[in-house]
Amino acid sequence: MAQAPQQLQVFFNALPESAQGGVDSSAFYVNRAQDDEHDPVLNLKQCIEWEALPGSYLFSGLRGSGKTTELNRLIRELQQGGIEAYYCDASVYLNLNDPQLSLSDLLMTVLAGFADAVRQQKGKDVLTDSIWERTKRLLHSDVQFKPKLKAPLGSSGASIEVEATLEEHPDFRKDLANFSAASSAFFDEANSFATEVANTINAGGSKKIVLVVDSLERISAPTGEERKLFDSLKEVFFNNPGRLQFDAISVVYSAPPYLHAVLPGVDTCFSQSVKLPNFKVITRQGDPNPEGIAQMLAILDHRYADWREILTEPVTEHLAWLSGGNVRRFFSLLRTVARKAALGKSALPINQADASPIQQALSEAGAPLQWLTAPDRQCLERFTQPSSQPAEHIQNLNTDLPSIIRLFDHSLIFDYQNGSTWYQVPPFVKQYVFAQ
Incomplete structure (x- = not known):
């Protein structure tokens, strides 16, 4: 001893x-649900499996409640069922202390995280294009993206190679927000890119593809700017939920635990919405x-x-x-x-x-x-x-x-x-x- x-x-x-995302955490897992009917992960997994078309899903839970561990379980069980499932940590791409989250911010995070996760699993050369370069061409932007970098995942020391982040390129982020507010071209491009990545990893389209976007529940606001945060979340999750859906992939979005409390109707905006107690x-x-x-x-x-x-x-x-x-x-x-x-x-x-x-x-x-x-x-x-x-x-x-x-x-x-x-x-x- x-x-x-x-x-x-x-x-x-x-x-x-904190838990590390995108890993097998079954060795530490304890199920809190009283039965399968009240198990949030099983409910979400069933909905994803049964839905004929790709959907968008909401998964909310307090910080420290075990949400990342539950999402790891969801990914593992989806993969065991023959579904391609990937993990994206939103904190790698976004400044989660900025209360002004825009729809374009979230979609860039989703697509950048999707592409980086696919490269991590399938190899660096599996994709020939990136959402960063495609959006840059769309905006006719001359921004010079910083070289690829290693970003930490969780607390274990593991990392993922990412092409760029919005936090490092505030001017690009601002130009994108202005462009997407005036035109639907970015949203069309985003959906097209998601479809092309899906086709690359799923030739023949025989498998469903799911991306889990974690850490969004950590979006916060400095004291005095909570109303600004509420307005941003309402615009993204309540006013424009259709923009969060893709033709070729399903996306599970984590969300702040108070979202259901302050926007009771938000559940109806998604294919399925579950709360982790x-x-x-x-x-x-x-x-x-x-x-x-x-x-x-x-x-x-x-x-x-x-x-x-x-x-x-x-x-x-x-x-x-x-x-x-x-x-x-x-x-x-x-x-x-x-x-x-x-x-x-x-x-x-x-x-x-x-x-x-x-x-x-x-x-x-x-x-x-x-x-x-x-x-x-x-x-x-x-x-x-x-x-x-x-x-x-x-x-x-x-x-x-x-x-x-x-x-x-x-x-x-x-x-x-x-x-x-x-x-x-x-x-x-x-x-x-x-x-x-």
């Missing part, structure tokens, strides 16, 4: 800050739910089987409950506990919920909540009611919407499912904010 500091370091590194570690009243907590511990078993040598089960169950069923927050708490235990030379296993490493981890995790404004706190308190729904708290978009977007964006409101979707404040946030 490793000595305590070494064991704590191994434990720390076994819990990644958090692991249900709490009841509607906020009490512990043993079944959901057991699922969180099962995730830990897959990541580091000897975790009980570091924390006892009751203590770990308490942290799982406090996390609200959000995998990223759960891992973050455990990682910090490991660091503090090593620094404090704590005796292992830690068997008290009020032990110093745990209290330090909770204090460190709670520090960022100091940014909450009075309206944010008032909005947060409303969501502690078991029957609360986001739309109930929007009387005026200009005054009420910013708080809801910020609270969802920072994972301070979680969604769960018992047949229907319901919302609750995770216990850690509830205890920290309202105890102040």
Whole structure:
């Protein structure tokens, strides 16, 4: 057995800050669905398989809820069923901190990501043209794209070779937005390029082709610009959903978790729309739910089987409950506990919920909540009611919407499912904010 500091370091590194996209993560997978009927991935997979024509699909989930892991599962199961499935990380191509997402931004991301993923799987020379050069010719642009670069994927150190990004070429992005606002030529060119890539990798057209576009749920806005973000998302996902559909490929778009809350009709704009809930570690009243907590511990078993040598089960169950069923927050708490235990030379296993490493981890995790404004706190308190729904708290978009977007964006409101979707404040946030 490793000595305590070494064991704590191994434990720390076994819990990644984020999942890597486009890989087989079945070794770590734990299904949160109560049955197949409520399994979002199976619902989406069935719809893709059964649809006669290519479609567009919406997949929403909070940051840290396990969305990338679920999308990895979707890709793997589609491939096992004979469907060509590819992964695109939107953060490679877009500045996700810019609230002004345009339709042309998203389509360039989709097509650039599609082409790069195909080259990654099929070989660099499989495609003779690129969406960058085709769009440049369409715009009669003299932009000089930077040389090909390696972009990171996830936290594992893996990377993908990409031709260019919109973030690196802001003038080109602006010219494209102006051009596409005045003409449909870019949208025709985009559909044509997608069809040509599909034909290249699928001679004879016998297979369905699916592209999963991840990380769009991370699109955020600086404080004060939330309405600008809402208007952008509404224009892209609600006003122009037909532009997000292609003749030759199906596309699964990830989306911010609050999109359904602030645009209830957005589901009808897509072939299928699914929402990924958090692991249900709490009841509607906020009490512990043993079944959901057991699922969180099962995730830990897959990541580091000897975790009980570091924390006892009751203590770990308490942290799982406090996390609200959000995998990223759960891992973050455990990682910090490991660091503090090593620094404090704590005796292992830690068997008290009020032990110093745990209290330090909770204090460190709670520090960022100091940014909450009075309206944010008032909005947060409303969501502690078991029957609360986001739309109930929007009387005026200009005054009420910013708080809801910020609270969802920072994972301070979680969604769960018992047949229907319901919302609750995770216990850690509830205890920290309202105890102040």
